[in-house]
Amino acid sequence: MTLLTIDHDKCKKDGLCALDCPVGLIRMDTEGDGFPVEVAGAESACLKCGHCMAVCPHGALTLDRYPGDAFPEIDKELTVGTAQAIQFLRTRRSIRHYKDRPVEKATIExxxxxxxxxxxAGNSQSVQWTVFTNPPDLKTIAQQTIDCLRDIVETQPTGTYPPYFPLILAGWDMGVDTVLRGAPALLVASAPQENLSGLVDVTLALSYLELVAVPMGLGTCWVGLVRRALTMWKPIQETIDLPQGHVHFYPMMLGHPQFRYHRLPERREPTINWR
Ligand SMILES: Cc1cc2nc3c(=O)[nH]c(=O)nc-3n(C[C@H](O)[C@H](O)[C@H](O)COP(=O)(O)O)c2cc1C
Structure with missing residues (x-):
């Protein structure tokens, strides 16, 4: 099995593919014709990250596992300037009030x-998504979270749980959805526990999702209460029914934000320990 095909008419022998391969699977054949070649065992060691193909300015390299059109050229018209990028990143807000409007499955997809x-990590790409959009299911998840919190408040000594738990329960009892806040969708990202960096992968995937939600007119928020219940309460574990042996982090609510934000909130100055 080969890993790469090099188009000798296009290749300029600049060595970028060899330099950029994170696991050193490509070398320049300096004792032969000077073109890049894969090292022994490259096929099984390849991370499939596609750096070699993406870095080649001449389109001379094809990874045999990918179709030719899997690597579109970067559209320079769409390049984001630094100021836009910073404002964009600062514009994302945690959304806790949603319009009474569903989010289409196609949009979530x-x-x-x-x-x-x-x-x-290691380009493992093992994150999976469990998504809820049916109002009765969302109601069940919120109710089961409340059941879990109530059990904690009634059976654990004060001080062992956050002081706002009784307020969450009181609000719920008055008919306010203090758990999912009326969000029309809930997403749970998970990864196989064999993936030692699974929780990091899951978190990064959620972060990407919450960022791209903004220009699509959507808002998100991490839901600690559901996470707490999901770690310890069997009924909600059965409802959410994550893939067997998967680890998860915070579920994320998603919906159309009810409010607009007009200013960028300030955050604490970073602590940087230069060494
Ligand atoms: C890991 C994580 C867990 C969070 N859990 C909750 C939560 O349980 N409930 C909630 O309302 N917000 C939660 N948040 C949102 C934070 O409160 C929010 O990011 C922070 O207050 C800053 O506000 P901003 O996201 O609008 O910038 C969580 C955020 C992160 C990153």
């Missing part, structure tokens, strides 16, 4: 399609 480009 398009968010997930972007989230799959988040970095994953």
């Amino acid at each position: 398009s968010l997930i399609q972007v989230a799959r480009y988040a970095p994953t």
Whole structure:
């Protein structure tokens, strides 16, 4: 099996593919014709990250596992300037009030399609998504979270749980959705526990998703309460029904934000320990 095909008419022997391969699977055949060649065992060691193909300015290299059109050229018209990028990143807000409007499955899928480009350790790409959009299911998840919190408040000594738990329960009892805040969708990203960096991969995927949601007119928020319940409460574990042996982090609510934000909130100055 080969890993790469080099188009000798296009290749300029600049060695970029060899230099940029993160695991050193390409060498320049300096004792032969000078073209890049794969090293022994490259096929099984390849991370499939595509750096070699993406870095080649001449389109001379094809990874045999990818179709030719899998690597579109970067559209320079779409390049984001630094100021736009910074404002964009500062514009994302945690959304806790949603319009009473569903989010189409196709829209959720398009968010997930972007989230799959988040970095994953070793390019493992093992994150999976469990998505809820049916109002009765969302109601069940919120109710089961409340059941879990109530059990904690009634059975654990005060001080062992956050002081706002009784407020969450009181609000719920008054008919306010203090868990999912009326969000029309809930996403749970998970990864196989064999993936030792699974939780990091999951978190990064969620971060990509919450960022790309903004220009699509959507908002998200991490849901600690559901996470707490999901780690310890059997009924909600059965409802959410993650793939067997998967680890998860915070579920994320998604919906159309009810409010607009007009200013960029300030954050604490970073602590940088220069060494
Ligand atoms: C890991 C994580 C967990 C969070 N959990 C919750 C949560 O349980 N409930 C909530 O309302 N917000 C939660 N948030 C949102 C934070 O409160 C929010 O990011 C922070 O207050 C800053 O506000 P901003 O996201 O609008 O910039 C969480 C955020 C992160 C990153």
